[in-house]
Amino acid sequence: MKKAYTESELENIYRISIENMGEGLCVLDRNFVPTFVNRKFCEITGYFKNELLGKSSFQFVEGKSRKILKKESEKRLKGQSSHYTVKFEKKGGEEAFLLISGVPRFDKKGKFSGTIAIVSDITERKRLEKELEERTTELEKEVEKRTRLLVELYRGVAVSEERSRLAQEIHDSLAQTLATSLCKTEMCEKLLGDNQLQARKELSELRKMLAKSVKSTRRVIFELQFPNFHREGFTTVLKQYFQEFQRKSGITCDLKLRLGRSLAVKTQLGIYQIIREAMNNVRKHAMATSVDLVLRTDSKANLHLSIEDDGKGFCLKKTLARSESAKRFGLKGMREQARRLGGSFTVETAKGQGTRIKVRVPLKIQNE
Numbered sequence: 001m002k003k004a005y006t007e008s009e010l011e012n013i014y015r016i017s018i019e020n021m022g023e024g025l026c027v028l029d030r031n032f033v034p035t036f037v038n039r040k041f042c043e044i045t046g047y048f049k050n051e052l053l054g055k056s057s058f059q060f061v062e063g064k065s066r067k068i069l070k071k072e073s074e075k076r077l078k079g080q081s082s083h084y085t086v087k088f089e090k091k092g093g094e095e096a097f098l099l100i101s102g103v104p105r106f107d108k109k110g111k112f113s114g115t116i117a118i119v120s121d122i123t124e125r126k127r128l129e130k131e132l133e134e135r136t137t138e139l140e141k142e143v144e145k146r147t148r149l150l151v152e153l154y155r156g157v158a159v160s161e162e163r164s165r166l167a168q169e170i171h172d173s174l175a176q177t178l179a180t181s182l183c184k185t186e187m188c189e190k191l192l193g194d195n196q197l198q199a200r201k202e203l204s205e206l207r208k209m210l211a212k213s214v215k216s217t218r219r220v221i222f223e224l225q226f227p228n229f230h231r232e233g234f235t236t237v238l239k240q241y242f243q244e245f246q247r248k249s250g251i252t253c254d255l256k257l258r259l260g261r262s263l264a265v266k267t268q269l270g271i272y273q274i275i276r277e278a279m280n281n282v283r284k285h286a287m288a289t290s291v292d293l294v295l296r297t298d299s300k301a302n303l304h305l306s307i308e309d310d311g312k313g314f315c316l317k318k319t320l321a322r323s324e325s326a327k328r329f330g331l332k333g334m335r336e337q338a339r340r341l342g343g344s345f346t347v348e349t350a351k352g353q354g355t356r357i358k359v360r361v362p363l364k365i366q367n368e
Contacts (some may be wrong), residue, residue, distance in 0.1 A: 027105075030112055032057045032073050044098065044121045061086055067279075076104040077117045085122065097126045127136035131203060138208060208271035234268045235259065238275070242293070243293050251291055258296035263303065267361060270297070270341045271305060274334045278307045278357050281330070286311025286355060297363065303343075305359040313349045 018025055024041030026034050036054050042049060043058070052060075061069055065086035072084050088096045100112050101118040194356045242253045263271070282288050288311030295305050318355070320331060331347065334357070338345035343361035 016307060024121075026117045028057060028117065030113045030114050032076075032115065033093065035114070038217065041119055044096070044119060045088065046094070050092070061088060066159075072100075072102055073115075076102055079104050079111055079112070094122055096123045098122070117298075128200070128203070133144075134208060134229075135203065135210075142210070142213075203325055234263060234272075238295070241276070245279055245283075251282065251288055254290070254292045255291070256292075256294045256296075258294075259303075261301070261363065262299045263363070265301065265353040267341060270337050271303070271359070271361070274305065274337050274345075274357075274359060277330070277334050282307075282309050287366070288312075288354070294332075299362045303359075303361040303363055306356065308354065310354045313351045313353045313355055315351060316347055316349050339347065 003182050007288060015368050019039050021038065021040060024044045025036075025038040029035050033054060033056055035054075037049055037052050045052070048098065058066055058069060065088065068084055068086055072082055075082050075317050081101070083099065084209070085097055089099045090096055098181040099120040099122045103116045103118075105114045105116060107113045108237070198262065228340035241257060243256045245251070246253045279291070282291055287310050291307065291309045293305075293307050297303055335345040338361065339357050341361045343359055346358045347353040347356070
């Protein structure tokens with residue numbers, strides 16, 4: 001037979017349950033004066049029971065939070081329940097944010113007799129929300145800054161294939177990172193209330209992702225910007241480019257320049273674009289450890305460019321087919337750039353045997 005509990009026993013069970021519940025509980029009379037608080041409520045506020053009971057609840061909050069509390073109290077008088085947040089100063093002076101769920105009580109005659117309030121400490125949640133907001137603001141500022149830089153670079157690009165390349169680079173390195181960051185931001189917002197540990201983990205990953213994005217964007221800017229050949233000199237620019245490329249990629253570069261005559265500006269720009277695109281392909285696809293580049297002129301007024309890497313190579317036929325249909329600079333763009341200079345473009349490669357790009361440009365045509 002089931003044991004029948006007495007009213008006194010049931011009251012004791014309820015009291016033990018209430019005292020040990022995971023949320024703060026406060027019972028207030030019709031004047032919003034606490035008549036009962038549980039152990040968790042005291043833990044949240046930092047006050048002992050005798051410091052809370054019999055005191056007006058309004059004296060424990062100030063400023064905007066007091067106005068919120070009074071407005072919410074008016075809802076209880078009208079028989080309405082609600083959820084709201086107030087800033088609360090604990091007994092020791094520590095600031096806390098409390099989420100309060102207030103429910104009105106009524107006597108047997110239906111008259112308002114007081115309020116039952118369930119109180120949760122959401123200080124840590126508020127801290128995470130603030131951190132998330134700050135990270136989002138930083139992200140927006142970084143996006144705006146990088147967008148301005150990329151727009152400036154875009155204005156300086158004169159060849160249509162270069163514009164396509166720029167769009168693709170932005171999509172591959174920046175847009176995808178920002179899209180993933182946005183998803184993580186939304187995930188953190190959802191986790192803040194239920195899983196703060198996971199939210200912290202997501203914020204940490206977001207921070208690493210943004211740092212990686214900054215590094216990637218700087219690389220894109222480095223690769224897309226056009227140097228001032230008039231001021232620096234063509235050979236100086238190439239040497240600086242390869243020094244920077246080697247530093248950023250870790251790929252060893254051997255640069256041999258044997259130019260017996262000056263090059264027209266059009267030739268300098270065209271050759272520079274081909275070199276830059278070839279090196280970009282090496283960095284992204286070849287898995288190479290070293291690159292040898294030779295740029296020389298011969299006795300017949302021809303300019304010869306050779307770029308050879310020790311990477312994994314590729315199937316030339318398939319890659320050329322993809323290059324024809326893709327909106328990327330790639331092999332197609334390098335070949336057309338060589339043609340615009342009146343020259344030729346060839347590729348020698350096979351899987352596992354590295355790649356060699358060869359360009360020949362007749363300089364007499366360029367100088368006419």
